[in-house]
Amino acid sequence: MSPRSKAAQGGALLSRRNFALGATAATLAACAREPEGAYVNVYSARHYDSDKRLYEAFEQSTGIAVRVLPANAEQILERLRAEGDATEADLIVAADAGNLWRLQDAGLLQPAMSASLEAAVPARLREPQGHWWGFSKRARVIAYNKGAVHEQEVASMDDLTRPRFRGKLAVRSSSNTYNLSLLASRIERLGAENARRWAAGVRANFARDPQGADTDQIKAVAAGEAHAAIVNHYYLLRMAQSEDPAERAAAEKVALKFPDQAGAGTHINISGAGIATHARRREAALQLLEYLVSDEAQTLLAPLNSEFPIRTSIQPAPALAALGLFKEEEISLDALGRRQAEAAAIFERVGWR
Numbered sequence: 001m002s003p004r005s006k007a008a009q010g011g012a013l014l015s016r017r018n019f020a021l022g023a024t025a026a027t028l029a030a031c032a033r034e035p036e037g038a039y040v041n042v043y044s045a046r047h048y049d050s051d052k053r054l055y056e057a058f059e060q061s062t063g064i065a066v067r068v069l070p071a072n073a074e075q076i077l078e079r080l081r082a083e084g085d086a087t088e089a090d091l092i093v094a095a096d097a098g099n100l101w102r103l104q105d106a107g108l109l110q111p112a113m114s115a116s117l118e119a120a121v122p123a124r125l126r127e128p129q130g131h132w133w134g135f136s137k138r139a140r141v142i143a144y145n146k147g148a149v150h151e152q153e154v155a156s157m158d159d160l161t162r163p164r165f166r167g168k169l170a171v172r173s174s175s176n177t178y179n180l181s182l183l184a185s186r187i188e189r190l191g192a193e194n195a196r197r198w199a200a201g202v203r204a205n206f207a208r209d210p211q212g213a214d215t216d217q218i219k220a221v222a223a224g225e226a227h228a229a230i231v232n233h234y235y236l237l238r239m240a241q242s243e244d245p246a247e248r249a250a251a252e253k254v255a256l257k258f259p260d261q262a263g264a265g266t267h268i269n270i271s272g273a274g275i276a277t278h279a280r281r282r283e284a285a286l287q288l289l290e291y292l293v294s295d296e297a298q299t300l301l302a303p304l305n306s307e308f309p310i311r312t313s314i315q316p317a318p319a320l321a322a323l324g325l326f327k328e329e330e331i332s333l334d335a336l337g338r339r340q341a342e343a344a345a346i347f348e349r350v351g352w353r
């Protein structure tokens with residue numbers, strides 16, 4: 001889910017506690033050296049050092065080792081399907097409610113509920129039956145060129161459909177889950193016809209055919225190829241902290257606007273987790289899930305993560321806090337999954353490839 005994904009780097013991440021990607025369940029069972037004590041297996045589409053630190057802290061406080069299989073969301077879905085009830089997966093971690101919903105829809109997650117989960121995670125940031133629970137938040141925002149655009153020109157996502165932005169928008173493909181979730185939220189709030197008009201309006205303003213990931217849209221905005229782009233907030237933060245001076249210089253030229261503050265609020269999504277349908281270590285998986293949303297883990301995660309804590313009572317990282325408080329869109333995130341097929345049909349209809 002991330003350009004920093006290390007899954008693509010093959011064995012780089014493989015350690016004593018990681019699975020070999022591509023092994024079948026049978027070879028996994030035969031080859032994986034069983035840890036001596038208790039353990040829990042995580043299939044994760046998030047590959048951040050911050051998560052590793054969390055898992056280590058969990059192991060220290062519970063004695064339960066966390067073994068991670070890194071893969072992207074699509075690979076996890078395919079693998080869980082192929083493994084069926086022979087799977088070794090206990091907890092599944094993924095970014096975007098749309099991806100979590102796809103796992104749920106395929107029957108690969110089971111409901112999990114507990115008082116501590118319910119107390120920690122706002123109801124709209126989890127699946128109502130407990131198939132998945134958010135543990136951090138991301139916002140889909142407008143990145144704009146500071147030299148070309150006034151902040152007031154991008155106050156709302158609707159502003160991107162104005163003639164002012166004709167030939168000036170950089171977007172990524174509509175097959176991307178982030179964009180599907182964004183449009184799904186609009187369908188949920190305002191109906192399919194409004195969503196179609198918005199998508200057609202944005203489509204009419206493309207600077208180029210959809211290409212690349214969110215970071216590539218920011219680079220196009222920095223280079224002046226486009227004036228504005230729709231991106232997840234953390235990509236600009238990462239560019240600003242990049243080791244590559246060219247990325248830092250590009251980030252300098254770009255600002256983020258959290259749109260729709262006078263209206264419905266900025267579109268919010270989550271990173272989240274759910275327990276695998278055929279988990280062999282359900283209790284340990286539940287324990288890890290509860291840990292991820294606990295005050296301890298949220299406080300530990302906040303300064304390491306470019307995402308927002310799942311509760312507003314936990315202070316985010318300084319770079320995030322500097323962006324200020326903003327109004328969040330209030331819809332229940334399970335709508336992002338339920339509306340996904342409708343969103344894809346609308347993108348197709350308006351020619352946003």
Ligand code: FE
Nearest residue numbers: 001002095232
């Ligand atoms: Fe991402």
